[in-house]
Amino acid sequence: xxxxxxxxxxxxxxxxxxxxxxxxxxxxxxxxxxxxxxxxxxxxxxxxxxxxxxxxxxxxxxxxxxxxxxxxxxxxxxxxxxxxxxxxxxxxxxxxxxxxxxxxxxxxxxxxxxxxxxxxxxxxxxxxxxxxxxxxxxxxxxxxxxxxxxxxxxxxxxxxxxxxxxxxxxxxxxxxxxxxxxxxxxxxxxxxxxxx
Amino acid sequence: xxxxxxxxxxxxxxxxxxxxxxxxxxxxxxxxxxxxxxxxxxxxxxxxxxxxxxxxxxxxxxxxxxxxxxxxxxxxxxxxxxxxxxxxxxxxxxxxxxxxxxxxxxxxxxxxxxxxxxxxxxxxxxxxxxxxxxxxxxxxxxxxxxxxxxxxxxxxxxxxxxxxxxxxxxxxxxxxxxxxxxxxxxxxxxxxxxxx
DNA sequence: CACCGGTACGTACCGGCGGTATGTGAGATA
DNA sequence: TATCTCACATACCGCCGGTACGTACCGGTG
Numbered sequence: 001x002x003x004x005x006x007x008x009x010x011x012x013x014x015x016x017x018x019x020x021x022x023x024x025x026x027x028x029x030x031x032x033x034x035x036x037x038x039x040x041x042x043x044x045x046x047x048x049x050x051x052x053x054x055x056x057x058x059x060x061x062x063x064x065x066x067x068x069x070x071x072x073x074x075x076x077x078x079x080x081x082x083x084x085x086x087x088x089x090x091x092x093x094x095x096x097x098x099x100x101x102x103x104x105x106x107x108x109x110x111x112x113x114x115x116x117x118x119x120x121x122x123x124x125x126x127x128x129x130x131x132x133x134x135x136x137x138x139x140x141x142x143x144x145x146x147x148x149x150x151x152x153x154x155x156x157x158x159x160x161x162x163x164x165x166x167x168x169x170x171x172x173x174x175x176x177x178x179x180x181x182x183x184x185x186x187x188x189x190x191x192x193x194x195x196x
Numbered sequence: 197x198x199x200x201x202x203x204x205x206x207x208x209x210x211x212x213x214x215x216x217x218x219x220x221x222x223x224x225x226x227x228x229x230x231x232x233x234x235x236x237x238x239x240x241x242x243x244x245x246x247x248x249x250x251x252x253x254x255x256x257x258x259x260x261x262x263x264x265x266x267x268x269x270x271x272x273x274x275x276x277x278x279x280x281x282x283x284x285x286x287x288x289x290x291x292x293x294x295x296x297x298x299x300x301x302x303x304x305x306x307x308x309x310x311x312x313x314x315x316x317x318x319x320x321x322x323x324x325x326x327x328x329x330x331x332x333x334x335x336x337x338x339x340x341x342x343x344x345x346x347x348x349x350x351x352x353x354x355x356x357x358x359x360x361x362x363x364x365x366x367x368x369x370x371x372x373x374x375x376x377x378x379x380x381x382x383x384x385x386x387x388x389x390x391x392x
Numbered sequence: 393c394a395c396c397g398g399t400a401c402g403t404a405c406c407g408g409c410g411g412t413a414t415g416t417g418a419g420a421t422a
Numbered sequence: 423t424a425t426c427t428c429a430c431a432t433a434c435c436g437c438c439g440g441t442a443c444g445t446a447c448c449g450g451t452g
């Protein structure tokens with residue numbers, strides 16, 4: 001049953017997460033105070049601590065929000081029925097573009113591993129971007145496109161390379177050019193792994 | 197002129213950096229209080245703020261300390277006079293091992309980009325590990341071992357992949373095995389880039 | 393040797409921030 | 423309508439980074 005109070009509650013929760021995503025993106029986790037977050041959401045700390053156990057939990061909620069949105073747009077790209085290789089390439093392109101959005105860049109790529117701790121981050125990423133990337137790699141192996149290799153490891157390396165590439169693009173003085181270069185470099189790496 | 201006071205001063209500064217490296221490694225930047233740092237160094241905050249402008253500056257000193265030590269051991273590996281390709285491989289192996297040391301892993305790989313900010317981190321790394329890696333890649337290109345490519349970009353991607361690989365090893369339940377797998381995977385990527 | 397200047401700290405304190413304990417009023421329940 | 427409950431608001435605490443100021447000791451000078 002959908003009561004009135006429940007709707008209000010959900011609404012303020014959303015407002016808190018919205019505010020958190022905004023401020024964490026602009027000022028980072030350490031640079032954002034909870035007073036700012038609740039002020040922007042037009043509530044008080046009482047509301048925040050009613051919905052979340054603390055600052056960390058609020059960050060994880062923001063993390064989940066951003067990642068969920070990202071997964072949606074990425075799966076849309078990947079669920080075409082083209083050749084596995086071409087689909088994978090399209091997915092990589094889409095992911096690099098995602099990494100250039102400030103929200104994703106700051107919260108997911110840069111801060112999450114430190115704020116959540118590497119272990120917790122790794123665990124959470126299983127259900128989000130990294131999980132998607134790993135299944136993509138698995139598909140390529142199954143399709144015989146790239147040589148047999150420990151999928152987990154290869155996916156980790158690729159994930160790291162992609163993040164570094166995206167950061168490079170983002171802080172470049174000529175993002176367009178750097179973007180093309182990064183894409184070409186990644187494609188070259190993949191071609192090097194491809195079976196003849 | 198080497199005065200007595202200068203020696204004392206240098207000594208307390210070293211003690212502060214030692215303490216900082218220790219605590220930042222164990223508890224991270226945010227989890228370490230300056231009171232703990234000065235207590236372990238057996239001084240007070242007055243001494244700390246005499247030598248460093250603040251917590252950030254102290255972190256950068258710790259960063260420089262750890263990186264300097266790393267560079268020393270890495271250049272020792274690289275300055276053999278073997279074939280460029282073999283030297284590069286040896287360097288990569290040595291770097292992965294470095295990343296498994298807790299100090300390097302926590303302070304340099306995980307926290308530095310967030311604490312210092314990506315731009316500042318990138319700038320600092322020019323004189324340390326990344327600088328070394330990039331010149332190594334440049335040497336391989338010059339020697340005709342790998343195909344022409346924007347060296348900066350390739351080095352960035354490699355750097356990201358190596359960091360991810362090292363983190364994977366460190367948090368693995370079977371580090372020995374994972375270590376071998378990561379090394380093999382990296383070698384395969386490099387072989388894919390090698391000229392025929 | 394007396395004096396003095398400056399450096400290398402120590403001490404006391406402030407403001408801000410994360411977190412907590414407790415009050416309260418609107419909406420659900422009977 | 424009376425009561426209960428939950429979704430907040432309010433007030434407060436302890437810690438921590440940073441600052442202002444005091445001080446003792448070393449090193450040079452007459």
